Amino acid sequence: DTGVSQNPRHKITKRGQNVTFRCDPISEHNRLYWYRQTLGQGPEFLTYFQNEAQLEKSRLLSDRFSAERPKGSFSTLEIQRTEQGDSAMYLCASSTRTSGAVNTGELFFGEGSRLTVL
Amino acid sequence: KQEVTQIPAALSVPEGENLVLNCSFTDSAIYNLQWFRQDPGKGLTSLLLIQSSQREQTSGRLNASLDKSSGRSTLYIAASQPGDSATYLCAVSGAGSYQLTFGKGTKLSVIP
Numbered sequence: 001d002t003g004v005s006q007n008p009r010h011k012i013t014k015r016g017q018n019v020t021f022r023c024d025p026i027s028e029h030n031r032l033y034w035y036r037q038t039l040g041q042g043p044e045f046l047t048y049f050q051n052e053a054q055l056e057k058s059r060l061l062s063d064r065f066s067a068e069r070p071k072g073s074f075s076t077l078e079i080q081r082t083e084q085g086d087s088a089m090y091l092c093a094s095s096t097r098t099s100g101a102v103n104t105g106e107l108f109f110g111e112g113s114r115l116t117v118l
Numbered sequence: 119k120q121e122v123t124q125i126p127a128a129l130s131v132p133e134g135e136n137l138v139l140n141c142s143f144t145d146s147a148i149y150n151l152q153w154f155r156q157d158p159g160k161g162l163t164s165l166l167l168i169q170s171s172q173r174e175q176t177s178g179r180l181n182a183s184l185d186k187s188s189g190r191s192t193l194y195i196a197a198s199q200p201g202d203s204a205t206y207l208c209a210v211s212g213a214g215s216y217q218l219t220f221g222k223g224t225k226l227s228v229i230p
Contacts, residue, residue, distance in 0.1 A: 004161075033216070042122070042207055042220030043162070056216050091161060107152065107218065109162040 002026075004110035006092050012116045013082055020078045021113040025094030032075050033107065034067055035091040036060065043091055049075060082117045089114050120145045124208055124221035131198055132229050139193040139224045141208030146189050152218065153182050153193050154207040162207065166193070170213075198228045 005024040013019050025032050030051050035043035046065070048056040051072035061067075064082075069075040079086055093107040121144045131137050141151075150169050154162040166175045166182040168191070174183040181194040195202060205225045209218040 006161075031216070033218075035218075040222065042209070042222050043218075044220070045217035048216040050216075058217070093162075106164050106167045107162075108164060109154075111161040114159075 004092055004094055004108055006090075006110035006113050008113060009111060010114045010116075012118065014118050015084060016081055018078065018080045019082060019115060020076055021090050021092075021115075023075045023077070023092030023094075023110060025074070025092070026108055029094035029096050029108070030072065031095045032069055033093040033095075034075070034077050035093065037089045037091055037112070038087075046077075046090075079115070082115075084117045087115055087117045120148075120210060120212055120219045122208060122210060122219050122221035124206075124224050126224060127222065128225040128227075130227040130229060133198060133200060135198050135228075136194070136196050137198055137226070139195070139206050139208075139226070141191040141193070141221055143189045143191075143210050143219075145212065146186050147213050148186060148210045149213045151182075151184055151191050151208065151210045153180075153191075154209065156205045156207060156223070158205075165206075195226075198226075200228045200230050202226060203228050 007022045032049040034046040037043040045058050047067050049069040064080045067077045089112040091112045093109045095107050123142045125140045152167045153165040156162050168175050168184045179196040184191045205223040207223045209220040211218050
């Protein structure tokens with residue numbers, strides 16, 4: 001068990017460029033979450049997958065953001081036409097599913113991908 | 119809309135002291151509550167998970183309590199060590215929702 005892995009750890013880009021982040025969850029976990037965290041704030045929920053299905057999206061996830069989880073394994077978060085306000089730490093988390101229950105699993109977070117938009 | 123508040127925002131204590139971090143939430147209809155630790159520039163490490171039906175959880179020198187009816191949780195750290203220095207975050211999940219709502223955290227500094 002190597003934990004949740006996120007790549008790249010740091011990304012610096014110019015405004016208007018597209019960026020993509022990858023998250024590899026813990027292997028037996030079927031739930032995967034994306035959060036965004038800015039300096040001095042707690043993480044904010046972006047979206048949630050159970051297996052390959054995207055079940056919940058925050059209103060924070062504008063049309064420029066898209067997330068996928070093909071085959072229910074790794075996930076990607078793409079930001080198109082980046083803006084300076086997109087600069088943040090993007091955190092991925094995964095958890096196990098307990099039969100018949102909602103969100104009872106402990107969340108395990110990765111180290112995050114820090115985005116800086118110039 | 120659920121709101122989570124953590125007090126104090128920052129705390130500095132001498133090594134060896136026992137301390138309490140506070141978390142309050144506005145909607146008592148939660149499913150569970152988690153405490154996390156975050157080191158600078160790093161991800162979150164889960165410390166304790168309390169289900170809504172539970173009153174407390176313990177792990178080593180850490181003890182977390184939950185009073186759902188009053189919308190409060192506390193994280194007690196016994197015999198603090200410099201290695202405990204970090205930001206501690208409280209988060210709650212609502213019934214029927216998969217998302218966690220986080221507080222802004224308490225930045226703890228333990229002075230040797």
